[in-house]
Amino acid sequence: MIIRQESKEDIEDIYALNEMAFGQKLEANIVDKLRDNCENLLSLVAVENGNIVGHILFSPVEIEGPHGVIKGMGLAPMAVLPNVQRQGIGTQLLERGIEELRKLRYAFILVLGHHEYYPRFGFEKASLYEIKCQWEGIPDEVFMILWLDKSMTEKVSGLAKYRKEFTDAV
Ligand SMILES: CC(C)(COP(=O)(O)OP(=O)(O)OC[C@H]1O[C@@H](n2cnc3c(N)ncnc32)[C@H](O)[C@@H]1OP(=O)(O)O)[C@@H](O)C(=O)NCCC(=O)NCCS
Numbered sequence: 001m002i003i004r005q006e007s008k009e010d011i012e013d014i015y016a017l018n019e020m021a022f023g024q025k026l027e028a029n030i031v032d033k034l035r036d037n038c039e040n041l042l043s044l045v046a047v048e049n050g051n052i053v054g055h056i057l058f059s060p061v062e063i064e065g066p067h068g069v070i071k072g073m074g075l076a077p078m079a080v081l082p083n084v085q086r087q088g089i090g091t092q093l094l095e096r097g098i099e100e101l102r103k104l105r106y107a108f109i110l111v112l113g114h115h116e117y118y119p120r121f122g123f124e125k126a127s128l129y130e131i132k133c134q135w136e137g138i139p140d141e142v143f144m145i146l147w148l149d150k151s152m153t154e155k156v157s158g159l160a161k162y163r164k165e166f167t168d169a170v
């Protein structure tokens with residue numbers, strides 16, 4: 001299996017994959033809107049026998065707090081074709097994404113997701129660092145942060161904001 005950056009030819013397959021994995025079009029539409037509006041995305045695909053079987057997207061987030069506005073990346077969405085889930089494809093996509101963002105010198109990655117899944121990659125509850133989610137009613141344990149630059153843990157706290165395409169979609 002190959003993990004690589006998305007290309008223009010992948011766009012329809014990525015849409016279909018997200019729709020299939022989530023059972024709705026919401027996430028697929030967000031991916032398309034972000035691609036249209038946002039320059040600094042990291043969009044990786046997992047390709048097996050020429051077919052796209054997994055996708056992961058990272059888009060810019062900002063945390064506004066006492067230390068000013070600090071930029072990082074938000075992981076969302078992430079999807080693997082239902083018939084090949086639990087075979088390690090998601091793990092490979094996420095590990096590659098973390099590696100790329102580390103090289104690009106981002107300080108942190110935020111995620112809103114399964115609390116049994118992301119801690120194995122080093123994600124911790126964001127509330128441990130007084131980082132709050134912009135949306136009301138999100139359970140504490142599902143909003144998580146992975147520090148790529150540990151020296152920033154003392155300097156980042158406050159309200160985390162995702163791109164407006166996420167809020168517009170719901
Ligand atoms: C979540 C997802 C991307 C993981 O991809 P994957 O290739 O299946 O993941 P991996 O094979 O690397 O890891 C498997 C582990 O993921 C976890 N996992 C997979 N699906 C899960 C789910 N729906 N809920 C909680 N944990 C899940 C399990 O802990 C599993 O480990 P196990 O098989 O030992 O129980 C994939 O299941 C998926 O596309 N789900 C539907 C869309 C989704 O929920 N996306 C995430 C939004 S935050």
